[in-house]
Amino acid sequence: MSTGDKxxxxxxxxxxxxxxxxxxxxxxxxxxxSHACELRGGTRLLxxxxxxxxxxxxxxxxxxxxxxxxxxxxxxxLLADAGMTIADVVKLNYFLVRxxxxxxxxxxxxxxxxxAAPPAVTVLxxxxxxxxxxxxxxxxxxxx
Numbered sequence: 001m002s003t004g005d006k007x008x009x010x011x012x013x014x015x016x017x018x019x020x021x022x023x024x025x026x027x028x029x030x031x032x033x034s035h036a037c038e039l040r041g042g043t044r045l046l047x048x049x050x051x052x053x054x055x056x057x058x059x060x061x062x063x064x065x066x067x068x069x070x071x072x073x074x075x076x077x078l079l080a081d082a083g084m085t086i087a088d089v090v091k092l093n094y095f096l097v098r099x100x101x102x103x104x105x106x107x108x109x110x111x112x113x114x115x116a117a118p119p120a121v122t123v124l125x126x127x128x129x130x131x132x133x134x135x136x137x138x139x140x141x142x143x144x
Contacts, residue, residue, distance in 0.1 A: 015040065019081040022074055023054045036078040046082045048140040050095065051075050052129070064101045064135045068108050071138045084142045086113050091141040094123045101135065 017036035018025055025035070036048040051074040053067025054060055061067045079085055094105060102123065119140075129137050 017046070017078055017081050019077065020056075021077045021081070022056055023058045035074070036082065038082050044082075044084075044144045046079065046084060046088075046140075046142040048075055048078050048138075048142070050093075050137040050139045051078070052131075052134045052137055060131075060133055064098070065104050065108060067135045068101075068105060069112075071136055072108070072112055075138055075140050079140075079142055082142070084144060087115065088142040088144050089113075089119045089140050090143050091120045092122070093139040094121070095129060095137040095139075096123065096125050097127070097129060097135055099125045105136070 015038045016034035017038060018034055022035055034049060035051070036046055038044060038046045051071045052060070053070040054074070055070055061070045075089075076086060079088065096102060096105065102125075105123065129135075
């Protein structure tokens, strides 16, 4: 297989996921950011970029719990766009800017994403996210 053929095959194996059900990626970022990237092969993998509490109209939810709920809904929308569900998630990363929000995160996770076979999870408290009004960011990896 030539280098060009390998590049074409690789391009077909990865599918960017930026559905209309989420906020629109700004034009300036479309070449460096996807809400999710699905790899196709023997096992389908979906890599969900960090999701914030941003509604599909671009509005930013106020307060940690509302941002958390919207970020989770965004992850669920990306999973649905790839024909997957939260049950397919194998890894979750949560980034919080305030440690005191961890108990609220735990409660919302139990309410929304409780599972008999939960995914691997990492929760980190960081000094800041991409914008000062963002309180939580959620990354996910799903496989089928």
